[in-house]
Amino acid sequence: MSLLSESLPFHPEVQEFWNALPQGRFLLRACRACGRAHWYPRAICPHCASSDTEWREASGRGTIYTYSIMRRVSEPFAIAYVTLAEGPTIMTNIVESALEEIAIGKAVAFVVGGRKNGEYLPLFKLV
Amino acid sequence: MSINGRAYIVGAFEHPTRKAPDKSLAQLHAEVARGALEDAGLAPRDIDGYFCGGDAPGTGPLSLLDYMNLKVRHADSTNVGGSSYILHVGHAAEAIAAGKCDIALITLAGRPRSTGSGKGNLQRTDNPVQPDFPFEQPFGLATVNIYAMCAARHMYEFGTTSEQLAWVKVAASHHAQHNPGAMLREVVTVADVVGSPVIADPLHRLDCCVISDGGGAVIVARPEIARSLKRPLVRVRGAAEAVKHQNAGDIDLTCSAGSFSGPAAFAEAGVGPADIKYVSLYDSFTITVVIQLEDLGFCPRGKGGAFVADGNLISGQGRLPFNTDGGGLCNNHPFNRGGMTKIIEAVRQLRGEAHPAVQVPNCDLALAHGTGGLLGTRHGSATLIMERE
Numbered sequence: 019m020s021l022l023s024e025s026l027p028f029h030p031e032v033q034e035f036w037n038a039l040p041q042g043r044f045l046l047r048a049c050r051a052c053g054r055a056h057w058y059p060r061a062i063c064p065h066c067a068s069s070d071t072e073w074r075e076a077s078g079r080g081t082i083y084t085y086s087i088m089r090r091v092s093e094p095f096a097i098a099y100v101t102l103a104e105g106p107t108i109m110t111n112i113v114e115s116a117l118e119e120i121a122i123g124k125a126v127a128f129v130v131g132g133r134k135n136g137e138y139l140p141l142f143k144l145v
Numbered sequence: 146m147s148i149n150g151r152a153y154i155v156g157a158f159e160h161p162t163r164k165a166p167d168k169s170l171a172q173l174h175a176e177v178a179r180g181a182l183e184d185a186g187l188a189p190r191d192i193d194g195y196f197c198g199g200d201a202p203g204t205g206p207l208s209l210l211d212y213m214n215l216k217v218r219h220a221d222s223t224n225v226g227g228s229s230y231i232l233h234v235g236h237a238a239e240a241i242a243a244g245k246c247d248i249a250l251i252t253l254a255g256r257p258r259s260t261g262s263g264k265g266n267l268q269r270t271d272n273p274v275q276p277d278f279p280f281e282q283p284f285g286l287a288t289v290n291i292y293a294m295c296a297a298r299h300m301y302e303f304g305t306t307s308e309q310l311a312w313v314k315v316a317a318s319h320h321a322q323h324n325p326g327a328m329l330r331e332v333v334t335v336a337d338v339v340g341s342p343v344i345a346d347p348l349h350r351l352d353c354c355v356i357s358d359g360g361g362a363v364i365v366a367r368p369e370i371a372r373s374l375k376r377p378l379v380r381v382r383g384a385a386e387a388v389k390h391q392n393a394g395d396i397d398l399t400c401s402a403g404s405f406s407g408p409a410a411f412a413e414a415g416v417g418p419a420d421i422k423y424v425s426l427y428d429s430f431t432i433t434v435v436i437q438l439e440d441l442g443f444c445p446r447g448k449g450g451a452f453v454a455d456g457n458l459i460s461g462q463g464r465l466p467f468n469t470d471g472g473g474l475c476n477n478h479p480f481n482r483g484g485m486t487k488i489i490e491a492v493r494q495l496r497g498e499a500h501p502a503v504q505v506p507n508c509d510l511a512l513a514h515g516t517g518g519l520l521g522t523r524h525g526s527a528t529l530i531m532e533r534e
């Protein structure tokens with residue numbers, strides 16, 4: 019059991035987000051009342067408290083806000099915050115990229131994957 | 146209602162252990178409570194208020210009150226991570242000012258070293274019911290890499306360097322050499338810090354605090370009681386708390402909730418950063434100290450790196466002596482929660498009971514500040530300003 023599969027039964031609110039990932043779709047939750055997208059997805063808009071929220075397919079484009087490479091582990095990996103073109107900044111991993119090439123401000127694109135086999139997570143790679 | 150002058154810290158005790166494989170968690174709480182009572186010259190029956198954080202085993206304060214057989218009329222188990230105990234002093238002062246209790250005990254204890262838990266480079270296993278859990282934990286979120294991301298962004302925006310961060314550890318080590326109880330007593334240099342292995346870029350091993358068993362306790366009492374005791378008088382002048390989180394995705398990792406709690410505590414105390422003679426600052430990592438210095442107004446935003454450089458935090462050398470016990474970086478970080486030891490060393494300084502080599506002359510105004518939770522996701526800050534009377 020992964021950390022993700024262990025936690026998802028507690029979060030029916032965001033099931034659609036996770037269901038869309040294996041199809042290569044990255045969904046953002048946005049608000050019809052105030053127009054803003056937010057992160058992480060919620061049924062009630064955290065900007066204006068409206069319940070009139072909906073899933074919108076994200077562009078998948080973003081820039082690295084910050085990152086860190088975990089070194090003292092068997093397989094070093096990059097954790098990052100990426101600012102999406104739609105506005106919100108989200109926690110993710112930078113994958114399919116040379117670790118030493120990663121830098122704040124660089125453009126990244128959405129890919130589906132996971133650090134563990136069989137995990138579908140919203141990840142990003144350098145473009 | 147202001148709490149300025151409405152409560153005093155009358156007892157403080159830091160557990161001497163740094164590794165306690167043969168003690169239970171509740172036992173450590175009882176030992177630090179006894180130590181603080183002895184320091185204050187009080188008995189268990191005098192305690193009528195109790196405060197604890199997330200380290201307390203059981204439902205809030207219930208199991209520990211039962212274990213210590215304390216009968217209280219006020220209890221509060223607000224948990225905002227390692228800063229909880231600094232926040233508790235403020236809450237205790239509020240309760241005392243409101244007449245809800247007269248003498249409040251606050252305890253912290255933990256055994257992460259003996260149980261092998263709580264290493265900063267392991268995956269955090271917070272509660273999977275947390276709404277943020279599926280959007281953070283699967284990405285390998287640990288304590289060290291989330292603070293590392295704050296450091297990386299601070300460096301990007303302000304030009305802060307690893308060498309500047311290293312000065313925080315260097316200053317702590319200068320103080321720890323005089324503390325026989327400190328886990329790391331060796332004086333280190335900037336070269337030692339930046340030459341130590343990178344754990345999570347840009348943080349090195351020596352940018353990280355120690356992991357220790359142990360704990361501490363403080364006792365807060367109303368003014369008449371404080372004056373009836375024999376210890377030097379340490380008055381609570383101002384206290385404030387704040388929470389900062391991800392703001393629905395609109396994040397800024399270069400500052401903390403201290404940018405709200407700091408000014409509020411200074412306003413209540415009626416003093417400013419320039420008046421403070423000694424600071425206890427949360428030092429989970431070197432970057433934590435730099436960001437808090439900026440948030441509290443000891444230097445302008447973005448200038449924290451330059452402020453800490455060249456020994457400016459070393460007692461007897463610099464403008465702002467900090468963590469003269471060696472702090473979490475060198476002395477003690479019981480249960481991965483540094484708030485309690487921050488209060489205790491500030492009380493030592495105000496009483497004139499710090500080690501003579503690090504005692505700040507005429508230390509009449511001190512500040513203790515903590516950041517609990519994770520600086521880079523969500524955290525609670527607490528600021529406490531104390532005065533020797």
Ligand SMILES: [Zn+2]
Binds near residue numbers: 063064
């Ligand atoms: Zn809205």
